[in-house]
Amino acid sequence: MAEVLVYVDHVDGAVRKPTLELLTLARRIGEPVAVALGNGAGDTAAALAEHGAVKVLTHEAAEYADYLVVPKVDALQAAVEAVSPAAVLVPSSAEGKEIAARLALRLGSGIITDAVDLEAGDEGPVATQSVFAASFTTKSRVSKGTPVITVKPNSAAVEAAPAAGSVEALDVSFSAQATGTKVTGRTPRESTGRPELTEAAIVVSGGRGVNGAENFAIIEALADSLGAAVGASRAAVDAGWYPHTNQVGQTGKSVSPQLYIANGISGAIQHRAGMQTSKTIVAVNKDAEAPIFDLVDYGVVGDLFDVVPALTEEIKTRKG
Amino acid sequence: MSLRIVVTVKYVPDATGDRHFADDLTVDRDDVDGLLSELDEYAVEQALQISENSGDDVEITVLTVGPEDAKDALRKALSMGADKAIHVEDDDIHGTDAIGTSLVLAKAIEKAGYDLVISGMASTDGTMGVVPALLAERLGVPQVTLLSEVSVEDGTVKGRRDGDAASENLEASLPAVVSVTDQSGEARYPSFKGIMAAKKKPVESWDLSDLDIDAEEVGLEGAWTTVDGAAERPARTAGTIVKDEGEGGKQLAEFLAGQKFI
Numbered sequence: 148m149a150e151v152l153v154y155v156d157h158v159d160g161a162v163r164k165p166t167l168e169l170l171t172l173a174r175r176i177g178e179p180v181a182v183a184l185g186n187g188a189g190d191t192a193a194a195l196a197e198h199g200a201v202k203v204l205t206h207e208a209a210e211y212a213d214y215l216v217v218p219k220v221d222a223l224q225a226a227v228e229a230v231s232p233a234a235v236l237v238p239s240s241a242e243g244k245e246i247a248a249r250l251a252l253r254l255g256s257g258i259i260t261d262a263v264d265l266e267a268g269d270e271g272p273v274a275t276q277s278v279f280a281a282s283f284t285t286k287s288r289v290s291k292g293t294p295v296i297t298v299k300p301n302s303a304a305v306e307a308a309p310a311a312g313s314v315e316a317l318d319v320s321f322s323a324q325a326t327g328t329k330v331t332g333r334t335p336r337e338s339t340g341r342p343e344l345t346e347a348a349i350v351v352s353g354g355r356g357v358n359g360a361e362n363f364a365i366i367e368a369l370a371d372s373l374g375a376a377v378g379a380s381r382a383a384v385d386a387g388w389y390p391h392t393n394q395v396g397q398t399g400k401s402v403s404p405q406l407y408i409a410n411g412i413s414g415a416i417q418h419r420a421g422m423q424t425s426k427t428i429v430a431v432n433k434d435a436e437a438p439i440f441d442l443v444d445y446g447v448v449g450d451l452f453d454v455v456p457a458l459t460e461e462i463k464t465r466k467g
Numbered sequence: 468m469s470l471r472i473v474v475t476v477k478y479v480p481d482a483t484g485d486r487h488f489a490d491d492l493t494v495d496r497d498d499v500d501g502l503l504s505e506l507d508e509y510a511v512e513q514a515l516q517i518s519e520n521s522g523d524d525v526e527i528t529v530l531t532v533g534p535e536d537a538k539d540a541l542r543k544a545l546s547m548g549a550d551k552a553i554h555v556e557d558d559d560i561h562g563t564d565a566i567g568t569s570l571v572l573a574k575a576i577e578k579a580g581y582d583l584v585i586s587g588m589a590s591t592d593g594t595m596g597v598v599p600a601l602l603a604e605r606l607g608v609p610q611v612t613l614l615s616e617v618s619v620e621d622g623t624v625k626g627r628r629d630g631d632a633a634s635e636n637l638e639a640s641l642p643a644v645v646s647v648t649d650q651s652g653e654a655r656y657p658s659f660k661g662i663m664a665a666k667k668k669p670v671e672s673w674d675l676s677d678l679d680i681d682a683e684e685v686g687l688e689g690a691w692t693t694v695d696g697a698a699e700r701p702a703r704t705a706g707t708i709v710k711d712e713g714e715g716g717k718q719l720a721e722f723l724a725g726q727k728f729i
Contacts, residue, residue: 449710
């Protein structure tokens with residue numbers, strides 16, 4: 148059976164959920180071989196084996212943290228040359244897409260980004276993408292070289308599928324470009340204790356109607372009652388009420404949770420581009436004419452300052 | 468010292484229009500108005516700010532690849548304050564994918580001459596966000612991408628990249644490829660004077676032969692990916708909408724409980 152390379156997104160050995168989802172998709176087209184790089188790479192093996200990796204190629208070097216993107220491209224290229232895989236799958240983060248693009252160009256291969264589903268096909272893997280603010284669905288495939296495909300978070304279920312997960316050291320020699328862009332400082336983001344926005348099963352978002360940074364507390368309280376991540380519209384971010392890292396939309400994150408609750412968000416096309424693939428959509432807005440109501444499974448026309456706290460209370464009561 | 472900045476921009480269909488596909492599964496550009504991709508305005512703005520903050524002689528060239536109408540995107544950038552423009556236009560370019568686009572851009576950037584390339588973080592139509600990285604790979608220069616802050620001094624570009632897990636400070640020697648996010652600073656509106664001045668600024672037109680690119684390397688035929696099908700997403704079935712008359716929160720909780728979210 149053909150091998151499929153899966154690039155592992157991890158933090159000091161802790162594998163992030165989108166990588167485990169990729170292992171599920173990789174099994175549809177071949178045998179997953181994971182590539183884990185940098186500090187803690189070897190520590191990823193147990194989690195990867197539990198989710199189907201037959202082999203884990205690891206390489207630890209300071210270059211991965213000290214320089215931007217290119218060292219990881221060099222390593223993936225070495226892995227492709229060692230394994231000759233049927234495809235390379237990379238999580239669709241901002242960095243993941245940059246790594247995948249440079250790798251594809253070096254391999255003389257086509258690239259597909261932001262796939263939301265993946266199946267085996269007669270002429271190689273077929274990727275489903277969601278385009279034009281999720282108003283169209285396309286089916287695409289790579290027609291030249293080794294398919295390099297990035298996949299969005301929440302595109303597949305994480306499934307346990309115990310496999311050998313034997314660890315092998317990957318032999319990497321860095322290119323002249325590897326040290327071109329120095330990382331001269333790094334400030335880790337403070338953890339809020341809430342799930343990662345793109346990975347969360349539930350996202351609770353606030354927009355212009357929240358009307359002030361201090362009022363985001365009621366959005367956070369609702370999120371916490373549901374174990375959800377907090378999102379914000381561009382209007383709320385531009386007003387300085389919430390950090391850009393939480394922005395949902397065309398120029399922020401695109402999310403695809405089981406449940407999306409939009410509060411005080413009108414639903415401009417730019418916002419819809421980032422949340423329209425959510426499975427269930429709920430909105431609370433004063434304006435009955437707001438376009439967000441065209442998308443919802445359930446909508447409440449009302450003042451979010453009344454509805455949201457009441458909802459939070461009711462959830463807490465029901466959860467006991 | 469002088470600094471040559473090339474800003475890559477894209478002419479895109481207006482996202483508020485009714486975008487769809489043509490028969491060959493490329494984006495139908497005829498039915499929707501086009502404009503300068505909003506995210507590229509941030510790239511033009513940062514080029515202008517680098518120029519304004521520099522003691523050196525700075526020349527800003529805006530570059531686009533696209534059909535005749537794409538000149539509108541160049542005019543907008545020129546009216547903001549860029550010095551000159553290059554338009555790569557060729558019938559054989561229709562249907563080119565991101566890899567092919569990066570080839571045309573890289574050849575044009577090399578022909579124009581550059582110390583710094585600045586791009587937006589992504590186009591607002593394809594939204595792949597891979598072209599800046601592809602340009603760095605093709606040009607063999609550092610990529611300093613997704614910056615929310617950028618500065619250039621003494622042949623070095625510095626910037627801040629805000630990622631999911633951390634904010635990183637980056638540094639590279641010129642020449643380099645930079646991309647900027649919509650957090651880098653609000654783009655200026657063209658002044659009347661700027662709009663008038665733009666009409667007199669030079670716009671060069673190049674085709675594939677000017678760049679020594681064979682038609683087979685680009686276009687639908689030269690694309691390394693194939694779109695086999697496109698389907699309009701089925702309209703969502705109309706949801707339940709209630710008016711809050713004191714019970715809206717409870718009713719919503721009831722719905723969420725029914726869907727097993729609580």
